[in-house]
Amino acid sequence: MPQTKTRGAGGTDTVEDIVIEACPVREVLDRVAGKWSILIIVAAARGPVRFTELERSIDGISRRMLTLTLRNLERDGLLRRTVYATVPPRVEYELTDIARELHQSLLSLTDWAERHRATISAARVAYDAGRLTEEG
């Protein structure tokens, strides 16, 4: 993320400053933005989950994407991967402490989404209707 602007010295925040302050948010989102990351975090929030368990739980995910997303989350230290040397192999994924914290933060987002779901939906319909009548 090439946000290389220097920060205005002292005084009141400019719009630029505020945008710069938003970078950490971008970092979270880049980390969690994938189509599947959140689903996995939520699914793993209750305790260790196995690969196949995740595959079955998450509707529509491909093996490839499950693996990729899992790896990225592990890389970022959000998931811990434990391999049991049994046969057949058994691999478990569980949230790290910081991922658990993240999961908590996501709750306020979920809450927001649930409270305004209808409003947003309506806004969308209204907007599209407007576009239609004013040109068609």
Add this chain to the structure above:
Amino acid sequence: MPQTKTRGAGGTDTVEDIVIEACPVREVLDRVAGKWSILIIVAAARGPVRFTELERSIDGISRRMLTLTLRNLERDGLLRRTVYATVPPRVEYELTDIARELHQSLLSLTDWAERHRATISAARVAYDAGRLTEEG
């Protein structure tokens, strides 16, 4: 988002149920996931902002993407667009109430990101180092 699974009736939540509960989160994220949405929300959080002002504030955004993102946010009812019939034209964007709420929720995410930024960075380096030694 084709999450069409039916919910298990009564009893304890299964992993499936939990993933389904995550959908609202996905909705938020889909709405806000774009590369620029968050930056715009944060930049508009203090009050009305003009188009050019945003263009200058947000480092690296193209005109095209600014317009597109603005339109999407407006469509979802997160931004209000006001056109003043002056010359030269003047267009202002401001957050709606629900967007303001969203902005508040984002704060807990920012906080998380800031607190664990270093940890995550380290985790990444460690992970990559591990990959290297165990194969190279």
Add this chain to the structure above:
DNA sequence: CGGTATCCGCTGTGATACTG
């Protein structure tokens, strides 16, 4: 000033097949 229109490359994602 505040946009649209067009072209185009890149990355994320899916489908499918193979493996320790």
Add this chain to the structure above:
DNA sequence: CAGTATCACAGCGGATACCG
């Protein structure tokens, strides 16, 4: 069971040019 490899493709986003 838990992956990896390969191919193919859609859509996001960038660059550039033009318009009311």
